[in-house]
Amino acid sequence: MTDAATVEHAIESRRAIRAFLPDPVDPALVRRLLELAACSPSGTNMQPWRVRVLGPQARARLEQGLIAALDSPDLPIEEEYRYYPQTFREPYLSRRRKVGWDLYSLLGVVRGDHEGMKRQTQANLRFFGAPVALMVTIDRDLEIGSWLDLGMFVQTFLIAAQAHGLDSCPQAIFARFHPVVRRELAIPESEVVVCGIALGKADPDAPANRLVPEREPVEGFTSWLD
Structure with missing residues (x-):
C-alpha cells in the first residue's frame, strides 16, 4: 500500500476492542508506540x-483493588472529571443509547440484567484481558x-498501534475509580x-469485538462556507 493508504487503513480499522488474546507484546514495541x-x-x-x-505486580494490585471497590458499598465512586454532560440531549442521547445497547445485545445482556452489566464492568476494570x-x-x-x-x-498512540498490528481500547472508566488507581499506582493528587x-x-471469537459503531456522514457535522 502507499503511505496514505496505510495511514487510512490504520484509522478506519481501529475500533475499541473489549476482549483480547493473551499473546504477549514486545516491550520494545510499546516503547516505540509511545515514541510515535x-x-x-x-x-x-x-x-x-x-x-x-x-x-505484572502493579497491574494485579490495581485490578484487585478495583474489583474490591466495585463490590464495596462503602467506597464512594466519584468521577475525577466530568466526561459526559449532566443531561444528555439529541443527537447525543440516541447515539449513546444505540452503541450501548448494540454492545449489550452482542453480549447477551438484556435491560435489567444487572449481573451481566456488572460482569462487563469487571472485564473493563481488568483491561479486557489485554x-x-x-x-x-x-497535571491538574x-x-x-x-x-x-x-x-x-x-x-x-492508538493509530500507531493499529499500524503495527495491535488492537486497543481507551478506557475512561478508571477516572470513576481514581481513588483506587491513585492509591495502588502511587499517583499524586497533582495529577488527574x-x-x-x-x-x-x-480475540476474533469474542462477540463484543463484532461491534462497529455507526459514524455520521461528513454532511452531518460539516458546514462548507463560501
Missing part, C-alpha cells in the same frame, strides 16, 4: 501527557488546551487520572 505518540502536536510544545505502563495495560494522567493545573493535546497523544489503555491482539 510523543510526536503529537501540543501548544508551545508543552507535551502535557503522562503515561504509566503497568508491570496483555498490556497503560494509565494516562495529566493545566487547562483545556492541554487536554486537547492529550487527546491527540492518545489518538496517535484521565484514562487507561488496553493494548494487544483482539
Whole structure:
C-alpha cells in the first residue's frame, strides 16, 4: 500500500476492542508506540501527557483493588472529571443509547440484567484481558488546551498501534475509580487520572469485538462556507 493508504487503513480499522488474546507484546514495541505518540502536536510544545505502563505486580494490585471497590458499598465512586454532560440531549442521547445497547445485545445482556452489566464492568476494570495495560494522567493545573493535546497523544498512540498490528481500547472508566488507581499506582493528587489503555491482539471469537459503531456522514457535522 502507499503511505496514505496505510495511514487510512490504520484509522478506519481501529475500533475499541473489549476482549483480547493473551499473546504477549514486545516491550520494545510499546516503547516505540509511545515514541510515535510523543510526536503529537501540543501548544508551545508543552507535551502535557503522562503515561504509566503497568508491570505484572502493579497491574494485579490495581485490578484487585478495583474489583474490591466495585463490590464495596462503602467506597464512594466519584468521577475525577466530568466526561459526559449532566443531561444528555439529541443527537447525543440516541447515539449513546444505540452503541450501548448494540454492545449489550452482542453480549447477551438484556435491560435489567444487572449481573451481566456488572460482569462487563469487571472485564473493563481488568483491561479486557489485554496483555498490556497503560494509565494516562495529566497535571491538574493545566487547562483545556492541554487536554486537547492529550487527546491527540492518545489518538496517535492508538493509530500507531493499529499500524503495527495491535488492537486497543481507551478506557475512561478508571477516572470513576481514581481513588483506587491513585492509591495502588502511587499517583499524586497533582495529577488527574484521565484514562487507561488496553493494548494487544483482539480475540476474533469474542462477540463484543463484532461491534462497529455507526459514524455520521461528513454532511452531518460539516458546514462548507463560501
